[in-house]
Amino acid sequence: MFAEYGYADSEEHKRQHNELIAQVVELKEKFMVNPQGTISADLMLFLKRWLTNHIMRTDKEYSEFLISKGVKY
Incomplete structure (x- = not known):
C-alpha cells in the first residue's frame, strides 16, 4: 500500500x-x-521501546x- 499510495517514508519504515x-x-x-539469564528484562525494555517509539x-x-x-480498514 505504501507504493500504491506513494508513502514518502516507506523506505525508512522498512529499515x-x-x-x-x-x-x-x-x-x-x-x-x-543463556536461557536462565536476564532475557526477560532485555525483552521488556525492547518491547516498551518498540511500542512507544x-x-x-x-x-x-x-x-x-x-x-x-x-483507505479504509
Whole structure:
C-alpha cells in the first residue's frame, strides 16, 4: 500500500522493521546461549521501546496518511 499510495517514508519504515528483526534475532541468540539469564528484562525494555517509539508514532503517521488517501480498514 505504501507504493500504491506513494508513502514518502516507506523506505525508512522498512529499515525500522529490518532493525526490529535484527534485534529479535539478537535477543533469541542471547536466550539460546543463556536461557536462565536476564532475557526477560532485555525483552521488556525492547518491547516498551518498540511500542512507544514505533507503533505509537511511526505506524500512526502512515495510518493517518493512508486514511487521508481514502483507505479504509
